[in-house]
Amino acid sequence: MKNLAVPNSNTPIKRRPILRFIGRLYLRILGWRLIGEFPNVPKCVTPVAPHTSNWDFVHAIAMVMATDLRVTFMGKHTLFEGFFGKFFYAMGGIPVVRHDPKGLIEQVAEQLKGMDKAILAIAPEGTRKKTDNWKTGYLRIAYAAELPVIPAYIDYPSKTIAFVPPVALSGDLETDMARVQEALKPYRGKYPDQHL
Template sequence: MHQPTPYPVPIEALRQPRGWLWRALGRAYLRLGGWRIEGAFPEDPKFTTIVAPHTSNWDFVVGVAVVFALELRVSWLGKHSLFQTPLRRFFLWLGGIPVNRQVRHGVVDACVKAFEGVPALLLALAPEGTRKGASQWRSGFYWIATAADVPIWPVGFDFRDHVIRLMPVFHPTGNLETDLPLIQALFDRVHGLRERPLEAPGS
C-alpha cells in the first residue's frame, strides 16, 4: 500500500505547537484539497522566506494550513488594513506584523533589528506588490536578507499540481541585478491560482 509522504519537520527552534486540534485542521485542509508538501526545511535558524506567486487571497488560506499542519513558528508582514478587522487578534496570534505600504521607510531596518534580537526567526514575505494584473516583485525582501546576513528561502504554492514546493535556500551576494533573476527563475514552473505575466523587478 502506498504510504503518504511524511510532513517535513522544521528545526525545533522554528516549531510552535498550538495543540492537536489546530494541527489536525491544517492537515485536514491540505489533505482534502489534494495538497502535498515537497522538499525540506533549511537547517538555518534564521532566514527570510519568500512565498510566490501571490495571485489570490487563497494563498493566505493555504499558508495558514501549512503553518498549522507543520506547527511552524512564523512572522509575516501584512498590509495594516488587515489588522483593522475583527480578525486582528487572530492575525497577530499567527505572527502577523502590520505594515503601512504607503510608508516604506523603516520597514527594512525594523526587520533587520528583529533578526538581531532573537536566536531563530522565519520571516515570510510575498515579494510581489499586488495580487492583480502583472506580477512585479519588490526588492525589500532581498535587502532585509542582505542586511541581516541571512539566506532567502523560496517557497512556491503551485495551484496547478497542488504542491507546496520547499526549495533550497539562496544566499544573496549583495548584487540585486544579478541575484533577482536567478531567484525569480526558481518559480518559473510554479503556477498560481491565476496565471499572469512577470514584469521587471520593482523596488
C-alpha cells in the first residue's frame, strides 16, 4: 500500500512544522502508516471507525499532527472557557451548548458553514464498547451543512490509517448509515470483538 499522498489544493491543512515532526516520529516509532489519498474537498464530515480503545484518539491525533490536517471536533462549550479554552480552539474544537434550543446539529452545521476548510471527525459508535446502533449525528450534520461524508479508519492488524472514498448520500438515514458501515466494515480495531 502506498503512503498517504501529498495534500492537494482543496485539502484543509494548517502548517505546524514542530507538531508535524512529532507526529511523524510517533507513527514511525510505533510502525503505523498513513496510506491512500487526502479528501479532495475543502470541507467534509468524517466518521472514524472502528473505535474500541482510548489509543484510537492518540493515533488519530498523531496522524493529524503528521499531516497538518485541519481537523475539527465537537466539545462541550465549557471546555472553551478559561485558560485551556484557547488550546481547544487551536486544536480545532467546535464548542456546542447541549441545552441550546437550536440543537447540537444546527449549532455545528452553522459553524461549519462559516469555515473555509475543515474536516469534522466523529466516532460514529459513540462508545468504545460494542454497539449495533451507530449514532446518526454525523449524517444529520452532513445533511444540514450540505457536506460530503468521507469515512476514515484506524486498522490495527495492518497498523494503517486512511480515508476511504466518499460515500454517496441518498438523504435517507438508514440507507446512508448502511453505506458508511459497509465502507468501514473490513477494518479492525484494537479489540475486534467490540465493533460491528
